[in-house]
Amino acid sequence: MDAVPVVRARRSRHIKCDETPNACHNCTSTGRKCDGYTQYRLPSRKVTLPVSKPSKSLILCLPGLDSDERRCLQFFENNTIPMLVGYADSEVWQRLVLQLCHKEPAVCHAVVALSAFHEDYERSIKTLKSKPDHRHHHFALEQYNRSMAMLRRRIQSNDPQVRGITLMCCITFIILELLEGDYTNAFAHLQQGLNILKSQSAKHALTTERILAKAFLQLNTPRAYWNGPDVVVTGHPPKGSVSEVAYEITPIYSITEAKERLRVLMNNIFHLQSLCNLFFRGEQDPHLNTLTLSAKQTALHHDLTDFTLDLKSFISSHKSNTAWTLRETRSVDVILTHLATLTSMLGCSLDTTELSYDNFLPEFKRINHLCERIIATFVTEYGSYKNLPTMVTDIGVLPSLFWCCVRCRDAETRERALQLLKVWPHREGFYDSYLIVNICRGLIDIEDEGRDTAGFIPREFRVHTHTIEVAEDRRSMVIRYVLAGGEGGEQERLVGLG
Missing domain, CATH: 1.25.40 (Serine Threonine Protein Phosphatase 5, Tetratricopeptide repeat)
Incomplete structure (x- = not known):
């Protein structure tokens, strides 16, 4: 199975970071500065955005995250999910992505990246800013790259669940890129997801893959134009x-x-x-x-x-x-x-x-x-x-x-x-x-x-x-x-x- 294309540059590292919050053992034990975790911080909130009824399942059940990552997950549950499912209920966004966030760090960081971009997008609309807040973008890109790195390592395993994890990250990246107005990267992720789905017959696909396959068809059908x-x-x-x-x-x-x-x-x-x-x-x-x-x-x-x-x-x-x-x-x-x-x-x-x-x-x-x-x-x-x-x-x-x-x-x-x-x-x-x-x-x-x-x-x-x-x-x-x-x-x- 092909890996999801890395469409944004990420920092090279000779020693693999173990993703421990603040500074990982693999980096600090060798005298190196750990640059792989939360180098960038989000600005404080100055604009109150409308939210739906709060849900704290991700906030309470995911340990090892810093305050900015928890803030993004909260925003994702309260703002991003209601936005994405505006027309009809979605098994992908109302159930599957939340479950995978609990089990798969690659999905979790992809969701944090999407949420950070979404919050900045909403903030720019409410405050009529012409330029994005670079702190949001730097933080989101760091989370985006971390998800990519984890996904690349995950793909090398023989775990049968990895296809569903890759597809979930892929569709999250598509939404992120569309929110940014970057059609080139959005199409790259869409095509990669379709290629993954074609590589295995539907009758052998796991439940997660079948659910995501419908979501990809939903995105791909209007792409004809x-x-x-x-x-x-x-x-x-x-x-x-x-x-x-x-x-x-x-x-x-x-x-x-x-x-x-x-x-x-x-x-x-x-x-x-x-x-x-x-x-x-x-x-x-x-x-x-x-x-x-x-x-x-x-x-x-x-x-x-x-x-x-x-x-x-x-x-x-x-x-x-x-x-x-x-x-x-x-x-x-x-x-x-x-x-x-x-x-x-x-x-x-x-x-x-x-x-x-x-x-x-x-x-x-x-x-x-x-x-x-x-x-x-x-x-x-x-x-x-x-x-x-x-x-x-x-x-x-x-x-x-x-x-x-x-x-x-x-x-x-x-x-x-x-x-x-x-x-x-x-x-x-x-x-x-x-x-x-x-x-x-x-x-x-x-x-x-x-x-x-x-x-x-x-x-x-x-x-x-x-x-x-x-x-x-x-x-x-x-x-x-x-x-x-x-x-x-x-x-x-x-x-x-x-």
Whole structure:
């Protein structure tokens, strides 16, 4: 099994540090200064951040940690976990990571690093600082590197549990890098985790690995629209970005089962889109033709219809027995939002004119309505817009609002979706609302130049495919696009990021 790539430099050491707090015996017994433990300290807290009901299980049960590490673990339980599971309960973040923190130092230090970055991120928002607090960053990087070093040593063992430990660290590092806005490192960790999962069949995987495998699929599915580790967003999934997976029609007895079943459908619809993109571009493939693509579209349509009927039956039966909690209501609305999005996406997969999207205006309006309800439940739970979570691991409103802005040409509906994107600045996995707002605004401006006096955008002025490449300094982006019908070939426009 490959080791997780070390994407940050760490200090070299000829004698292995035994990680004893303050100064380890291996270093001090040889007259060396131990630089491997808490060289950096966190600044004192001056800003009070909102927290959920306190939980002290990690604080009380993990000996040998200094005050800063305990502080980070407390922040992780009280702030980071509620943020990450904003849309729905998560076995990974509400149970598994806490268990592994107790048993595995590599996971514990990875969690401390994530928490330190998160606290600094929240602090910068509350105090409107333009620059990060370097003490937080130094401390977090030290914890990050210590986790890496421990993980490298752990991987050399023959312990069958090491795969699950590596995957847990890997997914923690992904969230950390996304919070930092470092897509290159986030993609490196994601790919490494996927490689580990591919190296062993699912039937031989331990329970921990099976739980984490679902979390990786959750992160990887929307990645289809991100072309490589750079900040490049595509209008159609590029070749090889997503593979078709087996879809099983299983009964829906819980919200989790509904989400898992829809996620597989989402993955396969993205796969169809990638095939259509290859076909539209004229790439030679003996397996791609209008007949085979139409057959795949029809089969997926049947699957989506069956899912819709089963979901309606589940919702009706549940409502007749017990009332939904606030989070359950939000989770169901997210599923319904994604269902409306996938319905329009699948229905227009083989259309190169972009005119078919006009037939799905009810779905686009439904997306806006559901997203308004979802955001309202967050405001109810957190008390105000300013306290809403800044990042969640699951995909929620962002991709659907993005889709509505890009593919709906009704001016009022499209503008409403854009305003909803602006209401709540946050990240959902690889989706960043700030970046999405700027992409949508740029594409809308391009198409509005061709809108006629009646408010209609003719086919020749509609963007069919697009690729957005963000400059390294994040101050501008280049939109490369092809209009429906292909007139004029690929064009590009430079847009500032405001």
